[in-house]
Amino acid sequence: MSGTKRKNDGHGRTGAMVSGLAVAVGCVLFLGGFVWAALVYQPYTVPTASMSPTVNPGDRVLAERIEGSEVRRGDVVVFTDEVWGAAPMVKRVVGVGGDQVVCCDERGRLTVNDTPVDEPYLHRGPAARGERAPASPQDFTAEVPRGQIFLLGDERATSLDSRVHLDDPGQGSVPLSAVQARVDAVAWPLDGMIGRPASFAALPGGVSAEGPLPLQLGTIVIGAALILGGAAYGPVAARLGRRRPAAGAAR
Structure with a gap:
């Protein structure tokens, strides 16, 4: 016992x-x-529909704090620029310093340095005669100065973005120093991670690496x-x- x-x-x-x-x-x-x-992430609330359908109005997102040098084409970034207003804004980077951004080609696509970019994150429904709507309702051409980025909303019909500021000295671009963070996920509602689009992978610099949020x-x-x-x-x-x-x- x-x-x-x-x-x-x-x-x-x-x-x-x-x-x-x-x-x-x-x-x-x-x-x-x-x-x-x-320490790495900061939450933001997106107030408008300019990034729909990727991010909808009222969504709570998690954005990784980054330096401007870490920005790549395709990133959804949070930035603050005095020309655009004092409040933080959320847009997608489609051009970096030295790029020529043009819209649209014969298939309605955005081109960067003459390379067509397919953008699966856009809601491009059928237009007249069964054709897809163009990547932007209005045609434009912009030369992005060094140290700057060119930004568009995913809801191209209503977004107030770099296209509105094309007549400014920087042709609508924003300094890299204005970038505060890169959006990695929609935290509420639980829509999950915002992936890096392969659309820009063929261009110099490629796309940014995934953030540490899953880990x-x-x-x-x-x-x-x-x-x-x-x-x-x-x-x-x-x-x-x-x-x-x-x-x-x-x-």
């Missing part, structure tokens, strides 16, 4: 140690994931699982330990 008791006590101590370790590691991962995300979310989920599992392990192990001696006596 005493041997069985010592054995059960040993299992109990081991179970308590494993349970405590799981909870401790889970807390580190869970809290660390939140802190990491808070951060995974860290938080694993941490929560360890906390719950560790907290449940102790009571379950103790209950099983109390049952074993009784089963041995019956034999």
